[in-house]
Amino acid sequence: MSKNNSRVINAWCMYDWANSVHALVIVSSIFPVYFNATTLKAFGSPDIQFLGWEIKNSVLFSYTVSLAFLITAAIIPFCTAIADFTGKKKLFMQFFCYLGALSCMSLFFFTKDTITISVILFGISLVGWSGSIVFYDSYLPEIATEDQYDRVSAKGFSMGYLGSVFLLLFNLSMIMVPQWYGITDKALPARISFLSVGIWWILFAQIPFRYLPNTKVARKKLNRTALWSGFKALKKVYEHLQKQPYLSKFLLAFFVYTMGLRTVMYVATIFGASELKLPSESLIVTVLLIQLVGIVGSFSFAWLSGQIGNIYALMVGVVIWIGICMGAYYTTEAMEFYILACTVGMVMGGLQSLSRATFSKLIPEDISDTASYFSFYDVTEKCAIVLGTFLYGLVEQVTGSMRNSILTLLVIFLLGLILLYQIPSQKIYRYQLEEE
Numbered sequence: 419m420s421k422n423n424s425r426v427i428n429a430w431c432m433y434d435w436a437n438s439v440h441a442l443v444i445v446s447s448i449f450p451v452y453f454n455a456t457t458l459k460a461f462g463s464p465d466i467q468f469l470g471w472e473i474k475n476s477v478l479f480s481y482t483v484s485l486a487f488l489i490t491a492a493i494i495p496f497c498t499a500i501a502d503f504t505g506k507k508k509l510f511m512q513f514f515c516y517l518g519a520l521s522c523m524s525l526f527f528f529t530k531d532t533i534t535i536s537v538i539l540f541g542i543s544l545v546g547w548s549g550s551i552v553f554y555d556s557y558l559p560e561i562a563t564e565d566q567y568d569r570v571s572a573k574g575f576s577m578g579y580l581g582s583v584f585l586l587l588f589n590l591s592m593i594m595v596p597q598w599y600g601i602t603d604k605a606l607p608a609r610i611s612f613l614s615v616g617i618w619w620i621l622f623a624q625i626p627f628r629y630l631p632n633t634k635v636a637r638k639k640l641n642r643t644a645l646w647s648g649f650k651a652l653k654k655v656y657e658h659l660q661k662q663p664y665l666s667k668f669l670l671a672f673f674v675y676t677m678g679l680r681t682v683m684y685v686a687t688i689f690g691a692s693e694l695k696l697p698s699e700s701l702i703v704t705v706l707l708i709q710l711v712g713i714v715g716s717f718s719f720a721w722l723s724g725q726i727g728n729i730y731a732l733m734v735g736v737v738i739w740i741g742i743c744m745g746a747y748y749t750t751e752a753m754e755f756y757i758l759a760c761t762v763g764m765v766m767g768g769l770q771s772l773s774r775a776t777f778s779k780l781i782p783e784d785i786s787d788t789a790s791y792f793s794f795y796d797v798t799e800k801c802a803i804v805l806g807t808f809l810y811g812l813v814e815q816v817t818g819s820m821r822n823s824i825l826t827l828l829v830i831f832l833l834g835l836i837l838l839y840q841i842p843s844q845k846i847y848r849y850q851l852e853e854e
Contacts, residue, residue, distance in 0.1 A: 421563050427570055429629035430561055431577040433554050436622035437515070438578030439585045439615045440547045441683070444522055447705035448589060449540065450687040451698045452528070452608040453479060460530035464692065468534060476688045476820070480811030482537055483684045484804045486544035491800035493545075494552050498793040501553070508630055511553035515623050518546020523616030526609045548800060556792035557630055559778050567775040568728075572720035575771040579712045585618050586706050594699055655794040658782075665780040667841050668729075672773055673798050675736050675834030677806030678743070678827045679769060680799070682762065685810055685820075689746070693820050696752055704759045711763030719768030720775075728776040729841050735769040736835045743828035747821050806830070 443449065457466045457475040464475050473481075501507045521543035528536035562570045592599055592607035601607055659666040687705060690696045696704075723731040738761065745758050781791050806827075813823040 421561060422566055423561065426561050426629050426631070427573075429626045430554075430557055431570070431574045432622055433550075433626040434574040434578030435581035436619050436626070437518070437547060437550065437554075438582040439618050440518060440522060440543065441578075442582035442586055442705065442709060443589060443611055443615045444525075444540070444543060445684055446687055446708075447586065447702045448593070448608050448611045449525070450479065451691055451701055452605075453540075454688065454691045455698065456528065456530050456605075457533060460533060466533070468537065474815065476685070476692050477811045477815045478537065479688055480685060480807045480814070482541045483544060484808040484811070486541040487548060487800040487803040487807075489541075490545050490548045490552075491797050491804065494549060494793060494797055494800070497549065498552070505632070507553050507556070508627065508632060511550050512623075512627060514546045514549030514553070516546070516620065518543045518550065519616040519619040519623075521546055521616075522619065523613050525612035528609060528612065529605070548796075552793060552796040554626075555774060555796060558774065559781065560631065564779055567778045568720045568723050568772065571771045571775040571778075572716040572768075575716045575767045576713045579709045579716070579767060581618075581622070583706060583709045585614060586702070586709070589614060590699075590702055590706065593702065655791055662780070662782065664841055665777075667837065668776060668780055669795070669798055671732075671834055671837035671841065672777070672795075673802045674837055675732075675739070675769075675831055676773070676799055676802040677809075678739060678830040678834065679766065680803045681806035681810050681827060682739075682742075683766065684803075684807055685823075686759075686762070689820050689824075690755055694749070694752065694755055696755065700752065704756055707756070708759050708763035708766070711760050712767040715764040715766065715768040716771045718764070719772045723772055723775070728772060728779065729838060732769065732772055732776065733835060733838045735765045735772070736831055736838060738765045739769075739831045740828060740835065743824055743831060747824045747828070 454475060458464065461467065465472055466475050466478065468478055497510050501510045521539045524539050525536055525543070528539075558567065558571065589607070589611035592601065592610060596602070596604070596607050599607075659669065687701050690701045690704070691698070719731055719735065722734065725731075726734075742758055742761055742765075745754070745761075749755055749758060777791075777795050809826055810823045813826050814820050817823075
C-alpha cells in the first residue's frame with residue numbers, strides 16, 4: 419500500500435475522533451466530577467472505604483490511573499508479540515477498543531452503592547483505551563512519509579479534540595438542562611454520558627477498522643517462546659538505542675515531561691473540584707474550552723516545529739508547562755483557573771502530537787518493524803503516567819495538599835526541559851548528518 423493515501427490517513431485520524439471522547443468525558447470532565455460527588459454523598463467526606471482501606475477519594479482516583487497504566491505496560495509486550503507472530507495487529511487494536519468502550523458503557527450503573535466495581539471498571543476502561551493506542555500509533559510510519567508526520571499527527575489529535583467536543587456538548591446539555599430530555603433524576607445525565615462514550619467509541623472506530631491496512635502474514639507459529647518475544651523486542655530496541663544517542667536522549671526527556679503532562683490531564687478536574695470547590699458545570703465547561711483551544715494548539719505546534727525544529731518546539735511547550743504549574747500553585751480564584759485551562763489547552767495536544775511525530779522521525783529509516791519501536795515508546799509513556807500519577811497521589815496523601823503535588827510536577831517539567839536541551843533541534847540534526 420502506498421503512503422500518504424488521503425482515505426487511509428483520514429480513516430486513521432477517525433480513531434482519534436472515536437476514542438478521544440474517553441479522554442474527555444471519562445477522564446477529564448464528567449466522570450471525575452461525578453466520582454467526587456458520588457463518593458462524598460456515599461461517605462459524607464472525601465475519606466472513603468475501598469476494599470477495606472480508608473483513602474481520600476482524589477488519591478484513589480490517582481492510584482487507579484497508576485494501576486491501570488501499570489497493567490497496560492505489563493501486558494502490551496505480550497500483545498505486540500502475539501500480534502507480530504500472527505499478523506493480527508488490527509485485531510488487537512479492536513480488542514482493546516471494545517474492552518474500553520464496554521467498560522465505559524457499564525459505568526451507566528455507577529451509583530453510591532456500586533462505587534467499588536465502578537472504580538474497577540474505570541480502571542479497565544483506561545487499560546482498553548491505552549492498549550488500543552499502542553497499535554494505533556504504530557500505524558503512523560506505515561501510512562505517511564516522514565515529511566508528513568507532524569501534519570498527520572496534529573490532524574489526528576485535532577480530530578480527537580473536535581469529535582469529543584461534539585459529544586461533550588450533547589452530554590453537557592443533558593446535565594445543565596435535563597428537562598429538555600424529560601430527565602428528573604439529577605444523576606442520570608452523567609450516567610447516560612458514560613453510556614454514550616462507549617457507543618460513540620465503537621461506532622466511529624469502524625471507519626479505521628475498515629480502511630487501515632492489515633499487517634503482514636504471520637512468519638512463525640505462536641508458541642511459549644514467541645509470547646516472550648515482545649519483551650525480547652523491547653530489549654532489542656533498548657540495545658539499538660545505545661547506538662542512537664539522540665533517540666535515547668529524546669525518550670528519556672519524553673518519559674520525564676510526560677510524567678507531568680499526562681498527570682495534569684488526569685487530575686486537573688479533581689483539583690478544581692476538591693481544592694477550588696468549583697461547581698460541576700463550570701468544571702465541565704472549562705474542559706470543553708480546553709478542547710477547543712487544543713485544536714488550535716495542535717496545529718500551532720506543528721507549524722512551530724516547521725520553523726524552529728521539533729526539539730526547540732517541544733522545549734517551548736515544556737517552558738509553558740512550567741509556567742502553568744507555577745500559576746496553579748498560587749491559583750485560588752475561578753477566573754485564574756479558567757485562564758490556566760486555556761493555556762493548558764494550547765500546549766497539551768500540541769506537545770503530545772509533536773512528541774509522537776518527533777519519535778517517528780528519529781526511528782531509523784531502515785527499520786521495517788515499527789511496532790516494536792512504538793511498543794517501546796508506548797510502554798515508556800505508560801510507565802511515565804504510572805510514576806507521575808502515583809507521585810501526585812503520594813505527595814497529596816503524605817502532605818494533605820494537592821498544591822504540594824503541583825510543585826512536584828513543576829520540578830518534573832524543569833528536569834524534562836534540561837534533558838531536551840541536551841538534544842539538537844531535529845532540523846540541525848538532519849543537517850549535521852547530511853554534512854557528514
